[in-house]
Amino acid sequence: MAWAGDEPRGPTVLRMILGSQLRRFREAAGVPPEQAGYEIRASRSKISRMEHGRVGFKSRDVADLLTLYGVQDDQVRATMLALAEQAGTPGWWSMYDDILPDWFEVYLGLEGAASVIRTFELQFVYGLFQTEEYARAVTVLGNETASAEEVDRRVSVRLTRQSLLTSPEPPQVWSVMDEAVLRRPVGGLTVMRAQLAHLLDVAGLPQVTLQVVPFAQGGHAAAGGSFSVLRFAEPEVPDIVYIEQLTSALYLDSRAEVDRYLEVMDTLSAQALSPARSASFLAEIAKEI
Amino acid sequence: MTDDGAAVPGGVNDDDTAGTGIDTTVPHSARIWNYWLGGKDNFAVDRAAGDAWEATFPGMREIARASRTFLTRSIQYLAQDAGIRQFLDVGTGLPTADNTHQVAQRVAPEARIVYVDNDPLVLAHARALLTSTPEGATAYIHADLRDPDKIVSEAADTLDFSQPVGLILSGVLGHVVNIDEARSIVRDLMDALPSGSYLSLNDGTSVIGREELEQATQDYNDSGAMPYVQRTPEEIASFFDGLVLVEPGVVSCPRWRPGPAPGDPPAELDAFGGVGRKP
Numbered sequence: 313m314a315w316a317g318d319e320p321r322g323p324t325v326l327r328m329i330l331g332s333q334l335r336r337f338r339e340a341a342g343v344p345p346e347q348a349g350y351e352i353r354a355s356r357s358k359i360s361r362m363e364h365g366r367v368g369f370k371s372r373d374v375a376d377l378l379t380l381y382g383v384q385d386d387q388v389r390a391t392m393l394a395l396a397e398q399a400g401t402p403g404w405w406s407m408y409d410d411i412l413p414d415w416f417e418v419y420l421g422l423e424g425a426a427s428v429i430r431t432f433e434l435q436f437v438y439g440l441f442q443t444e445e446y447a448r449a450v451t452v453l454g455n456e457t458a459s460a461e462e463v464d465r466r467v468s469v470r471l472t473r474q475s476l477l478t479s480p481e482p483p484q485v486w487s488v489m490d491e492a493v494l495r496r497p498v499g500g501l502t503v504m505r506a507q508l509a510h511l512l513d514v515a516g517l518p519q520v521t522l523q524v525v526p527f528a529q530g531g532h533a534a535a536g537g538s539f540s541v542l543r544f545a546e547p548e549v550p551d552i553v554y555i556e557q558l559t560s561a562l563y564l565d566s567r568a569e570v571d572r573y574l575e576v577m578d579t580l581s582a583q584a585l586s587p588a589r590s591a592s593f594l595a596e597i598a599k600e601i
Numbered sequence: 602m603t604d605d606g607a608a609v610p611g612g613v614n615d616d617d618t619a620g621t622g623i624d625t626t627v628p629h630s631a632r633i634w635n636y637w638l639g640g641k642d643n644f645a646v647d648r649a650a651g652d653a654w655e656a657t658f659p660g661m662r663e664i665a666r667a668s669r670t671f672l673t674r675s676i677q678y679l680a681q682d683a684g685i686r687q688f689l690d691v692g693t694g695l696p697t698a699d700n701t702h703q704v705a706q707r708v709a710p711e712a713r714i715v716y717v718d719n720d721p722l723v724l725a726h727a728r729a730l731l732t733s734t735p736e737g738a739t740a741y742i743h744a745d746l747r748d749p750d751k752i753v754s755e756a757a758d759t760l761d762f763s764q765p766v767g768l769i770l771s772g773v774l775g776h777v778v779n780i781d782e783a784r785s786i787v788r789d790l791m792d793a794l795p796s797g798s799y800l801s802l803n804d805g806t807s808v809i810g811r812e813e814l815e816q817a818t819q820d821y822n823d824s825g826a827m828p829y830v831q832r833t834p835e836e837i838a839s840f841f842d843g844l845v846l847v848e849p850g851v852v853s854c855p856r857w858r859p860g861p862a863p864g865d866p867p868a869e870l871d872a873f874g875g876v877g878r879k880p
Contacts, residue, residue, distance in 0.1 A: 521729040
């Protein structure tokens with residue numbers, strides 16, 4: 313079965329995969345969402361949230377729904393129930409619950425399960441590429457009143473995220489950044505020089521692609537600001553656009569909205585310097601500052 | 602890499618960017634192909650065009666997959682049985698599973714592959730995602746199929762033209778509507794390659810689907826997309842003039858070396874291809 317992978321996937325995407333399978337079974341059986349909701353003593357909108365992977369699953373609910381949908385194959389039922397159980401297992405970040413907002417924990421789950429991460433950055437170096445000192449400077453900027461201990465823990469979340477890049481099956485990370493990201497000396501010149509050197513190292517990783525949109529390009533396609541597009545290996549899981557805001561985040565997965573952002577991302581990637589030119593461009597800036 | 606000249610901050614070399622021509626208002630053949638193959642790099646206009654095609658001719662996804670698996674088997678053959686270590690893939694398309702360099706480098710990690718496409722979207726994706734093994738090399742050339750001189754001169758940065766090369770033309774010659782022009786493109790490219798080089802070519806036909814498939818193609822060509830023409834198997838075979846065809850010759854893609862399988866040969870589909878060696 314296409315969705316039964318062996319690697320740990322993080323709960324969020326497991327929920328999405330499980331949800332989309334349940335929707336497919338429900339539609340194949342011609343059961344309206346109201347009736348499905350009634351079966352498990354829940355509302356129509358609960359069924360919709362389940363099918364979009366936005367809420368957790370109780371094994372008993374999954375079993376009841378499968379029965380309602382006429383799914384009798386023991387192997388399929390066992391796989392679905394195992395997925396439901398795995399989807400209830402918390403991710404590594406649960407120990408940081410107290411400092412991380414829910415919307416960011418969702419992101420960490422998605423990031424850990426993505427097969428391709430595309431990102432456009434206007435101001436800061438992309439989180440997975442930050443040095444510890446740069447991450448600390450960004451964290452302090454965003455949390456001026458935080459205690460030293462909290463800053464440490466926030467930085468440690470960021471560094472733990474980075475282990476994704478060196479995991480046995482890392483995602484492909486395709487990152488486009490504005491020249492401003494390279495010019496703005498966050499944390500001071502010393503921190504920035506080390507950060508640029510680190511970016512050059514990261515760009516050399518086989519699964520990382522780094523492209524720069526130089527100022528000389530003039531205006532560019534991303535009128536809105538920084539955003540990411542997460543892609544998952546499972547054909548039935550749609551791309552997700554992630555846009556971080558000051559106090560919350562936007563997750564877009566409707567095809568029309570994803571299309572719009574994908575188009576901008578593709579245009580930016582085509583407008584930016586090629587990966588090879590971007591590396592020499594970066595090296596030049598590293599010499600200048 | 603063919604594109605690693607030094608860029609100077611503050612200056613942009615026009616050749617360096619893939620260009621900005623991403624148009625989501627007309628259907629785009631590489632993106633429709635991506636849709637039929639189950640990819641996610643396609644837009645509403647492409648899905649509508651792909652669906653319209655399938656509404657007229659329902660077997661299209663099967664043809665897309667058969668053409669793709671023919672490509673995979675032919676590269677596997679070239680790398681494994683014919684010992685080819687250099688590939689020139691013209692009309693790359695959007696990255697999917699089992700791209701040319703992945704198939705070749707699975708057999709021979711040191712294999713060197715040059716991808717050629719004239720589309721800025723394809724070029725941006727190829728540069729980012731079609732990355733080589735450390736032992737081998739991949740490079741990307743922004744050039745039109747109709748400009749064999751440019752293709753050959755830029756590919757020479759990565760490929761050694763004194764050694765055999767496998768030329769790949771997968772589902773791309775149908776975009777050259779005039780068959781004499783299409784033949785001359787194949788001839789020019791093969792002329793640049795030494796004896797012992799190979800051609801792997803497949804393209805669409807309409808000998809099985811006939812009216813339905815012709816109608817789907819006509820509607821597609823009327824949509825403003827880059828036109829595509831189906832050829833006869835004989836016309837596809839004529840691209841191999843002067844080459845020695847590898848068994849079983851030019852056949853429907855599923856029948857080209859399908860591997861050991863019991864029972865009848867796979868059913869024929871409207872994609873024909875073959876592999877030929879330059880004597």
